[in-house]
Amino acid sequence: MTAFLASIVEAYGELRVHKGRILLSLLGVAFSVFALTGVMGGGGMLGGALQQSMEKSSGRDTLLSIQPMGDMGYSYDEHGTMLEEPGGAAEEVAPAEQDAIVLEQLDRLGITQRSREAHAFTRIQTPQGVVGTDLTGVDPSYAAMYRMQVAEGRWLTDSDHQRLAPALVVNAPLYEQLGRPELGTETITLYGASGASESEIATVVGVLPADSSTDWGPRAYIAADGLAAVPGVDTSVSTISQYLAWVPPEQGEEVRGHLAQRLSSTSAGSFEVYPTSFSMEQMEVYKVFGYAIGGVAVVILLLGALGLVNISLVTVRYRVREIGIRRSYGATGGRIFFGVLMESVVATVIAGAIGVAAAVALVKAPFVTDAFTRVGLVDIPPFPVGAVVVGLAAATAVGVLAGALPALIATRIRVIDAIRS
Template sequence: TGAQESEQAIVIGVLPADPNTDWGMQAYMAADGMPTLPGMDENSLTTSEYLVWVPPEQADSVRAQLSQALSDTPIGAFDVYPTSFGVQEMSIYKVFGYAVAGVAVVILLLGALGLVNISLVTVRYRVREIGIRRSYGATGGRIFIGVLMESVVATVLAGAIGVAAAVALVKAPFVTDFFRDQGLVDIPPFPVDAVVVGLLAATAVGVLAGALPALIATRIKVIDAIRS
């Protein structure tokens, strides 16, 4: 008949139009109020799925609590079931992880080779110093540890600076805001195992880069070193 019908509904949230997409302004309302809208009834309601991300060790307890809370609601009952999207279970991500690890190992070896060359040059220019230390009673073990620790301390310090820079970058406001704009609500914490692996890798590079120069330093003859 041309008459306009009016219905009232409680809106619980509004999102502005997104200029990056074709979506206009969006309004959200409780599911039990949808049948009151014109042209909507219980048979026209769509099924919704909600995902809850929880640690694996808390999955069973959270599932039991949600099952009890959602077993009887004003709009019906909900089924709660576990699912998994773990990276370890997806072969494509495993291959990608192995490829990244291989590239990282090659880069670390190249870096260790460069440090070896620098350490060898440093030992060559410190031959007289090493000879004087040996003449005052320094043992070969002390010379070895001294030269080795110089390389290890330098690489561990560089690794700590790199880890701190990575944490600062991940936690930077512009990075977290970018992920939230993509729909990620809970920003995951920086993985502790990545910090440990980074520091261990830096230590290993320092040991590899300092072992050969330290061994050469222990084989320097005292008389030849003082005369140089």
């Protein structure tokens, strides 16, 4: 260990002596490592942005959807011809019974990240008049499943369905139409199909950020158990379109199989279970994108290494006298080889560390993270550790490759060559 540390100190001292010759080549290596680390780190964050953008519409990995199917009263002959009109067997199921059956199975499997999703329609009084609004009844875990974060106020909680005035989370267009009411205190009026004779007071507690990809019209979210208080919603039939369960990816297939088996035939009808999400790794275009990024990074690194090799070869030619004197004092070929090699490695590691630090500073700069946010990044991840490791490893590898050939030439220098020079 002492000899290794001594070689590093010696190499650093030689760098200070010959810094004028190798400074430009080290700048090239630093820039190459900066580009390599920046491209890999930025590419990783861009991939995360695309993944999170898809998760906002299809859900997190692995999100399972449980949808009530039932036979709906249809009967078919052996040729697939319908014999009877729908009798509504599934329609007769009480919503509470359907909820109890599905939630019981989720409880048995220990699934805590779950939510119901029910769709309804309501009419909301605004300063400009009554506006028709899509209303979605969900549970609190729904926000985490679809990476939903409120821009103002708060998201729904477990106690919101007990409020006398139902709590709503609205999207940005609806909040503007409502005249930006005071969150949590100012009330709004909901109307049913029959008008003023069927109304209810509600309170806006949260506002979603503006999103051009999802803000197609006014939309509001309410606690699933609070839908009964909304005028015009028929609670005698189930409004649940699906049940959602978010499970660890490694347990996705196993949990899906258990749920599909247990819910295939129940007193509330049959249910279909399938994943709603998919990963970027499943897309061939993303794989090609990753290969392209890696190829560009390798080319950039090789160009930087080529410049360092050329400068190192020229430097060795100018150090014939110095190396010959070392040989005359008994330095072995291995000692000369290791010393010249370490000079290159130490130089490139220092340059690589500077390049990695600059790449991290650039990718984490506010204007860069804002750009990723605009393309769908919700949760800003830390800079990929893999990119940092690859950058430093690449700098070390460049030092070894760029120093091996000059070091090999240095071992062939004899004392007589130093005298002749």
